[in-house]
Amino acid sequence: MTRLAHRRADLAAARAALPGTVAVVMTMGALHEGHAALLRAARAGADHVVATVFVNPLQFGPGEDFDRYPRTLDADVAICAREGADLVFAPNAAELYPAGRPATAVTAGPPGDVLEGASRPGFFTGVLTVVCKLLQLTRPHRALFGEKDYQQLTVIRRMVADLDLPVKVVGVPTVREPDGLALSSRNRYLGAEDRRAARCLSGALRAGIDAGAAGGGGDGVLAAARAVLDATPAAALDYLALTDPDLGPAPPAGPARLLVAARVGGTRLIDNVPLDLAPRR
Numbered sequence: 001m002t003r004l005a006h007r008r009a010d011l012a013a014a015r016a017a018l019p020g021t022v023a024v025v026m027t028m029g030a031l032h033e034g035h036a037a038l039l040r041a042a043r044a045g046a047d048h049v050v051a052t053v054f055v056n057p058l059q060f061g062p063g064e065d066f067d068r069y070p071r072t073l074d075a076d077v078a079i080c081a082r083e084g085a086d087l088v089f090a091p092n093a094a095e096l097y098p099a100g101r102p103a104t105a106v107t108a109g110p111p112g113d114v115l116e117g118a119s120r121p122g123f124f125t126g127v128l129t130v131v132c133k134l135l136q137l138t139r140p141h142r143a144l145f146g147e148k149d150y151q152q153l154t155v156i157r158r159m160v161a162d163l164d165l166p167v168k169v170v171g172v173p174t175v176r177e178p179d180g181l182a183l184s185s186r187n188r189y190l191g192a193e194d195r196r197a198a199r200c201l202s203g204a205l206r207a208g209i210d211a212g213a214a215g216g217g218g219d220g221v222l223a224a225a226r227a228v229l230d231a232t233p234a235a236a237l238d239y240l241a242l243t244d245p246d247l248g249p250a251p252p253a254g255p256a257r258l259l260v261a262a263r264v265g266g267t268r269l270i271d272n273v274p275l276d277l278a279p280r281r
């Protein structure tokens, strides 16, 4: 049976009753099949699974969608139960931040200061602060995060290494719709026309993959991806970046990462893919 805890004391008692290895999947709720993939991966690699559902105010900037963000806890708990989670921790902000905004925070250095970190000032500080707290509260052996938020995964890995946190961070591949759109809780904001336009993100990434494999080099990858985005007037590009797998400068050849963020109608979406830069033809 999947237990639901709203208070840290109840979480502590329930966590103490979970012997063996524990995996945690941290979410902001509004669960979809991308989250379910994380829960399944967690289930496969640990004796017990803890899911957290918390819309973290620290990671929303002024004018962002904190109030609008979907809150569907009953449905979320049902998905967690379906996927075999032992425990769902769903605190409110007063429970997690009893003294209000914490005076202590975990700030993200590189690569948290570029891309999402530049577009959303304070975002990764909010993310790392809540992830550090939730790691302390859930005490997992493994923590699973999605590659859909690749930069987030990267800065969390960096935090765990820098702070010597006793947890293994596991990345889970991005789950996509049949037409390529990365599943995301914010996709539900998209009307029919914007939903069609949103295909341009994954389409741009696919064009970049193909250009990289064809020996087009980094500039060829970016040009091919940009052409797809430019052909979609409804998409307002925030960034398109080619990096190495650690989000450093793109290599001349070999493994790389292509990342995109764009606003489609009123919805900001992100996506990314690994790609291989063939030697320039």
Ligand SMILES: Nc1ncnc2c1ncn2[C@@H]1O[C@H](COP(=O)(O)OP(=O)(O)OP(=O)(O)O)[C@@H](O)[C@H]1O
Pocket (backbone or CB within 6 Å): 026, 027, 028, 029, 034, 035, 037, 038, 144, 145, 146, 147, 148, 149, 172, 173, 174, 175, 176, 182, 183, 184, 185, 186, 187
């Ligand atoms: N399509 C997906 N494939 C794999 N993992 C995903 C996917 N979508 C979300 N995740 C992962 O689920 C975890 C919780 O993310 P979150 O609750 O913010 O959902 P989200 O869909 O990313 O929401 P948002 O639309 O606000 O970005 C994160 O580690 C995130 O990377």
Ligand SMILES: CC(C)(CO)[C@@H](O)C(=O)[O-]
Pocket (backbone or CB within 6 Å): 026, 027, 028, 054, 056, 059, 127, 130, 131, 149, 152
């Ligand atoms: C990691 C996380 C749960 C922290 O709020 C959030 O950023 C998310 O859901 O990706």
Ligand code: BAL
Pocket (backbone or CB within 6 Å): 028, 059, 149
């Ligand atoms: N998955 C990322 C959560 C956010 O954009 O705040």
